[in-house]
Amino acid sequence: MKKVLIVYHSQSGNTARLARVFLKALAKDKTLSLRFLKADAATFDDMVWCDLIVFGAAEYLGTLSGMMKDFFDRTFHSAKSNQQHKPYGVFISAGNNGSRAVAEIDRIVKHYPFYKISEPLIINGNASNNGLLTIENYAVKLIASS
Numbered sequence: 001m002k003k004v005l006i007v008y009h010s011q012s013g014n015t016a017r018l019a020r021v022f023l024k025a026l027a028k029d030k031t032l033s034l035r036f037l038k039a040d041a042a043t044f045d046d047m048v049w050c051d052l053i054v055f056g057a058a059e060y061l062g063t064l065s066g067m068m069k070d071f072f073d074r075t076f077h078s079a080k081s082n083q084q085h086k087p088y089g090v091f092i093s094a095g096n097n098g099s100r101a102v103a104e105i106d107r108i109v110k111h112y113p114f115y116k117i118s119e120p121l122i123i124n125g126n127a128s129n130n131g132l133l134t135i136e137n138y139a140v141k142l143i144a145s146s
């Protein structure tokens with residue numbers, strides 16, 4: 001079974017909504033084992049457990065949300081000395097930009113034994129039905145590429 005870890009942070013609910021749609025899309029695939037965790041509850045052990053890691057976060061004040069950065073701050077040293085190379089994906093919820101949160105994750109993740117398998121997905125504003133379909137498709141695409 002492929003093990004997928006979804007780590008997300010959401011302050012006002014938009015990223016959480018996307019994360020739940022992402023999870024629901026993956027749950028249809030019975031060959032997957034899923035762990036769905038808020039960033040403050042996720043640990044290095046969860047990272048070791050998974051075969052694919054997906055980050056979901058918002059852009060705040062021109063950068064990645066602080067609670068998602070906290071996850072990286074807590075796991076950085078352990079992850080650096082761990083040589084399990086893993087694919088990762090990213091989805092970002094933002095008001096009108098999101099590229100700076102993506103750039104921040106990309107910058108941080110360069111120091112992790114992770115490799116990118118897909119361009120990050122940015123959804124601006126409250127996700128419409130189209131936005132929700134986009135995240136569903138992104139979930140399926142990530143699994144196919146991993």
Ligand SMILES: Cc1cc2nc3c(=O)[nH]c(=O)nc-3n(C[C@H](O)[C@H](O)[C@H](O)COP(=O)(O)O)c2cc1C
Pocket residue numbers: 009010011012013014015016057058059060061062063093094095096097098125
């Ligand atoms: C304090 C604050 C700062 C924000 N800064 C940005 C920003 O720099 N760029 C952007 O595109 N959106 C920004 N937004 C909008 C949020 O990214 C957007 O509402 C997002 O969907 C929030 O996700 P959440 O509901 O999961 O917390 C900001 C919102 C707040 C409240």
